[in-house]
Amino acid sequence: MEQLTLKPAHQVGGTIKLPGSKSISNRTLLLAALSEGTTEIRDLLASDDTARMLEALETLGVKLENIAENAVRVTGNGGHLAVKKAKLFLGNAGTAFRPLTAALALLGGEFELSGIPRMHERPIGDLVDALRQAGANIDYLANEGYPPLKISPADIQATPNTQPKQSIKIRGDVSSQFLTALLMALPLTKQAFTIEVVGELISKPYIEITLNLMARFGVQIKRDGWERFYIPADTNYLSPKHIYVEGDASSASYFLAAGMVAADKQGLKIEGVSKDSIQGDIKFADEIVKMGAEIEYGANHVLVKRAQGKLKAIDLDCNHIPDAAMTLAVLALFADGTTTLRNIASWRVKETDRISAMATELRKVGASVEEGVDYIKVTPPAKLTANAVIDTYDDHRMAMCFSLVSLAGVPVVINDPKCVGKTFPDYFDRFAGIVQS
Secondary structure (H helix, E strand, O other), X not given: OOEEEEOOOOEEEEEXXXXXXXXXXXXXXXXXXXXXXXXXXXXXXXXXXXXXXXXXXXXXXXXXXXXXXXXXXXXXXXXXXXXXXXXXXXXXXXXXXXXXXXXXXXXXXXXXEEOOOOHHHOOOHHHHHHHHHOOOEEEEOOOOOOOOEEXXXXXXXXXXXXXXXXXXXXXXXXXXXXXXXXXXXXXXXOOXXXXXXXXXXXXXXXXXXXXXXXXXXXXXXXXXXXXXXXXOOOOOOEOOOEEEOOEOHHHHHHHHHHHHHHEEEEEEEEEOOOOOOOXXXXXXXXXXXXXXXEEEEOOOEEEEEOOOOOEEOOEEXXXXXXXXXXXXXXXXXXXXXXXXXXXXXXXXXXXXXXXXXXXXXXXXXXXXXXXXXXXXXXXXXXOOOOOEEEOOOOOHHHHHHHHHHHHXXXXXXXXXXXXXXXXXXXXXXXXXXXXXX
16 A cells, blocks of 8 residues: 655645636536536636546546646536436545435436445435435445435426425435425426425535526526525526636545644635635634634635634534545644534434544554544543554545644654545645645
8 A cells, every 4th residue: 555654744725726616617517517508617627526527528528628627618418418327426425425326216227326335335226216206216236225226217297397396305414415305306307396304404505506506507496495496487597607616625624624733923824715716614713713713815815824823612503514624633632631522423424424434544653542423522642653554445535634633743654645536636835735844
C-alpha cells in the first residue's frame, strides 16, 4: 500500500484556491443533461466522482464537450433519453448513483447500475421504496435494499396530472441524497406530487443546494417547512446557458482548520467560497469561531487567523454540517477538554463507517474516544503520538482530515493517500503549498 509521511509543521500561510464543489458539480451535470438547451459549466470539479457522472451521461447519449480546463458544454436531452438500455458503473459516487437511479427509473428504459463493493454496502432501499410509489420498476440484483440495481420502464401515465395523485413518503434520517434524487427526478414525469419526509430530515443544507440549482434550471419547488415538498405538474428543466460551480465548502474546512491552528500573522486566505455560499458547509466557519478562530469574509474568499492559545472544546449538534464535522473531530486534538459531536448517524453509511473509523484512528494518535450510535466524544492526549500510521478506508475525508495532525508538530503517516482523488486529487500537493518552513 502506498504511504505518505507528512513532516512536522508549525505554520501555514498564503492563499489556497478551492476545487469545485462535488455536490454542486454532479447535480449541475445531471440537471444540464436533463434540460432543454445547452449549458456551459465552468470551475467543474475534476475528480473520481465527477468522472463517474460524466462517463454515465456519455453512455446515456448526452453530448459533452470539453471547452476549457474544468469546463464542459452539455447539450441537454430535454428529459428524453437517446439511449434506452445501458449498464452503468458508478464507483463509490453517491452523488452520481442516487440521482441517476431516480432519473433513469422515471424516464423509461432498461438499466443496470453498479459500483465498487463499498457502494453495494450503502443502503438505497428508502429511495427505491419512494420511487416505486411514483410508479418506478426497480429490482435488486443482489441484497435487498442495496445496489446493484436493475431498472425497467416505469408505470407512469402520459398525461400531466395537475393535482397530486398521492403523497410519496421518504425517510429523511438516513441520507439527504435520497430526497435530493427524488426532487430532481419527479419533474421528469410531468405529474404533480407531494413528497412527505418521514422522521427528521438530516443535512438540510444539501437539500437547499438541490432546490437552489433546480430553480436555476427553471423548476421551482414549494415546501412546507422540511416536512413536505410540492412538485408542480408539466414543468421542464431549461438551461441557464452558463453556470459557475462554487469552490467546495467541505474541502474548505481542512484549510480553515489549518489556518486556525497554524496561520502566520497575515492569516490563510481561502478562495472560492464566502459567506453567501449556497453550501451549508460554509457554516463550519461559524463553528470554529466558537473554538477560537478569527474569520473575515471577502467577495469570494475567507481569511482565517490563528486562534490565541488552545482551542476551546465544544459540544455541537452537527446535523447541518455532516461532512465538515469530520474536520472538527480532528480539531478536537488541539482543544482544551472534551469535544462532543452529536447527530452524526449519517457518518455510518458514507464511504466507510466514519464514526468507527474516526474513533479508531484518533486513538492511534493518543486521543481518548467514546463513540455511540450517532455521536463521538474526543479528549486529546497531553502529547500526540508521533509517526502514527493512519488507515483511510478508501475514504477521501479521512485522509484529508488527518493531514492536520502534522500541524501539531508531529509526523504522521497516511495510508493510501490517493483516495483523495474522489473529490480533491491534488490535495496533498496543495496542503504542502501552504506549509511554511
